[in-house]
Amino acid sequence: MMSLPKSQRLVQKRSHNSTDDSQVESLSKKSIKIQSASPTTFKFVLIDLSTQSSNDRIFFICTSTNTDIIATANAIASVEAIFILKLDRQSVKPDFVKLIGVYEEQEQLLLAVKETLEIFQRIRFEEFLFEEDNTFLWLQLWRNEIMMRKSKIGKQEFIEVVQNYYRHNNKILALIETLDHSYTAADALSWCLRFPFPSRFINNALYSRNMEQLKFCRFLISDASRFLQQQSKHNSSKQFYRGMKLSSELVEKFVKNIGRLICTSWFLVCTKSRIMALAAASSPTCRPDLIPVLFKIDCDSTTPYVELSKNVSSPIIVFDVCTAFRILHVCQDQMVVVRMKIATDDGRKVAREYKEKHQSIPIETLLDQLVNPSKPCIPQQPPLNQPVRNKEHQASPPPTSKTMPVDASSSTYSDPESRASTYEECEEIDLALDEYQRIEPVSSRENVEIAKNTVDKVDKQSGKRWRDCVRR
Structure with missing residues (x-):
């Protein structure tokens, strides 16, 4: 689960209770995605599950209690979590490892999605990049x-x-x-x-x-x-611990990369206490199919790290951003144990040798070349210099900026759906809703429903407009 994609997807399926095999097959291929346009908004757009990359992760939201539909979603590798908005009186057996919960109210569903998404984001940010990945080299450079x-x-x-x-x-x-x-x-x-x-x-x-x-x-x-x-050097070699839940695919990747380098994309937080790390690895999770993993990290006296919260029983240990480690051993028993050692100099060497091999190319170009060939589909980040939206919410040409170089007069924005999508990327939710409501015929509109889900608050007016738009 740690090797998460650079996009996050939530999927909603709309269906009837009585569903034959052909309907189930159709539902396994087509759905509606809530794509994260920013840390505060989501949008609904059509996707085709049959063409999704194995690196994509999807939150599947359905209004059916049909076990065939739920089983189909549960079996799709890219589906990370399943939520059911229950509109009928039929019971649902909690036999699916990806099923987070069944909810009777939309507000309960949105709250559960929010909480799960926050957990998802925290785990995603703790990604591991292996030496074979272009991203490993990108981070070291x-x-x-x-x-x-x-x-x-x-x-x-x-x-x-x-x-x-x-x-x-x-x-x-x-x-x-x-x-x-x-x-x-x-x-x-x-x-x-x-x-x-x-x-x-x-x-x-x-x-x-x-x-x-x-x-x-x-x-x-x-x-x-x-x-x-700048922290003072340490007196002796030490070992620190980290307990996590990982997917079987990621555990297998650790096994295949024994002896090779790995790095994190952020500051790695560990503990001095093996007991606390074991507790973290064994703690309950919304995904019972994930595997408990204990990391043992060997450090010598020259390893830079800092000890925080010295006034508590087990202070946390923080390693530098993008620190490189070498995988020494992986033991697969009742709990998977991964032993690693700090390999900062080896990470620097990999970056230095790559740079020397491409001396004539600017470092910025090298970074761009590394990230683009394998770059997954990432939701467009809202422009950093986007002006505050018009309080009157009057329709206007979709905004443009240096981070979104588009000609507003081009045919790209000649239809309401394209204009709405552009407004979404710039967080102009009300303008986007206005454009989606202009989509004709009505049958098409039903396939491009859009909703506003503010992570930190969902006010009544926005919620009402969300429901009204979905009903139409």
Whole structure:
């Protein structure tokens, strides 16, 4: 589960209770996706499950209690979680490992989706990249060649960007204000680990390899990394632990890569306590098919790490961003045990040799070449410099920016569905709803329903409009 994609998908199926085999087969191929347009909104668009990449992850939402339909969704590898909005009186047997819950109210369903999505995001941000992956090389190059460069972009520019990005989210805006008034370089690591802000914003940028956003986040990551590197050397070698739940596919990937390098895309948090790590690996989860895994990480006295929360019984240990490790051994017993050692110098060597091999190519071009060939379909990030939306919600040509270079007068935006999709990407939810409602004929409109799901609040007016749009 740790090797998650650079996109997140929620799927809704609409069906009747009586379904024959042909209907079930059809439902296994076509569905409606709620695509994350930003950390605060989702949109419904048609997708074809039969063509989805194995790297995609889908949240499947259906209004049927038909066991054949649920079993079909449960068997699809890319489906991560199943939610049922129960509209009939039939009971549902909880025999499907991906079934999160059955809900009678839309509000309950949205809350469950929100909570599961937050867990999904936290796990996704803890991704492991193997030496064979282009992304491993990308992260090592970015860390060693870009991250620590001096930049004129600092805290003030970052504050302006995130205030605009989260301009409709009062909860996050309050956290931004706190960071603005209290931030110091010594607190950078603590800030980087805070969820949802700013870790979710920075992790989204790192996860999608978004250089535009990363240039605004760099000061914070650099301050945190510099603070960690400046810690005094340790007296002896030590071993730390991390307990997690992983998919069988990812466990198998660890087995196949014994002796090779691996890295994380963020700061890796561990513990001194083996007991606490075992408890974390054994803790209940919404996915009973996931495998408990205990990581044992060997460190020598030169390994840079920092110990936080020294006043608690088991302080956390934090390793630097994008740290490279070497997989030493994988034991598959009642619990999978993965033993690794710090291999920072080996990670630097891989990046250095690749750069020397391509001396004539600028580092930015190398990074772009690495990420583009295998780049999954990622929802377009809202433009960082998007102006505050028109309070009158008057229809206007879809906004454009440097991050979305599109000619608004082109045929791309000649139909309501395309215009609505563009408004969605820029978080202009009300304008998008207006465009979707213009789609004709009505039968087509039913296949492109759109909803607003604000992660931190769902006000009554938005909820009413969501229901009205779906009913139509």
